[in-house]
Amino acid sequence: MIGKGHSISRTKASIAYGWNQEKEAEVVLKEYLAGDTPQDIAEEFKIIQSQNQRCTNNTLSFVVSPTIADGKNMSRKELGEIAQKFLQEMKLTNHQAIGFVHRDKEHVHIHIYVNRISLTGETYKDNFIGKRSQVAADNVAKELGLTRVREVQQEKLQELSGIRQEMKRINDKVLGSRPKSLDDYIRLMKDHKVKVIPTINKSNQLQGFRLEYKGANLKASEVHRDMSGNKLIAEIAQNRSFTRLKEAPKSILILDKTVGLSANLTTKIAKELIKGILKRALDTGIGMGY
Known part of the structure; x- marks a missing residue:
């Protein structure tokens, strides 16, 4: 399983991409949110983000991808569990978050958008967030018995x-x-x-x-x-x-x-x-x- 992450500023547009029905999007994670549209979610994010006006890249964007073999038969519930455990690994359980699964391609993947400002007003540190996302995804794969990146890499190197x-x-x-x-x-x-x-x-x-x-x-x-x-x-x-x-x-x-x-x-x-x-x-x- 692969994890990618970075900080962004275009919250509404990014969530709208995640919620794109042309990509057969399904909501698999919703934390501390009530809205049912990208506009609603962005507004709820904005209320919390108003506690820290200095933070411009105030939303975290992640993509978590099981291997093709692991992901093709996963249920909505199983993908939601991956997203939830990923947030736990990233220590983001005190933050608003929404996650979508895209099944429009062979490689099923999860888009997760998290408010960088916590419910209590702290700004989440995003240094080395890309590397930390990789480690978090690997830890989740290990816990759930899914294929890990290093296993895929070793198989690839052996074949070559x-x-x-x-x-x-x-x-x-x-x-x-x-x-x-x-x-x-x-x-x-x-x-x-x-x-x-x-x-x-x-x-x-x-x-x-x-x-x-x-x-x-x-x-x-x-x-x-x-x-x-x-x-x-x-x-x-x-x-x-x-x-x-x-x-x-x-x-x-x-x-x-x-x-x-x-x-x-x-x-x-x-x-x-x-x-x-x-x-x-x-x-x-x-x-x-x-």
């Missing part, structure tokens, strides 16, 4: 074992030619029919890479843990003589565009650089008392 091994061999061959930049690496991988796709967030920071090969699309770390972004960047950086911790790059040129590196990624790269320095020292005996 042969392709992953091919991609790893190509990666090792390309790195063996000592590319001097990420663009060199991307070009060389493309020559071997592997497409490298940088993952760049809205803050123009590089988060990692995905690889496409023979119809498979995987995170680089899913292909092999030695292919994670920090290890790849560190190895290429060493080819350009970035060998000291203070020289770990804070930004990098990729596809003719300069992108930043998050503090977390920079720290990981620095650690990989140190490992590389120690390995070379051990291999050559430099500074080891020989």
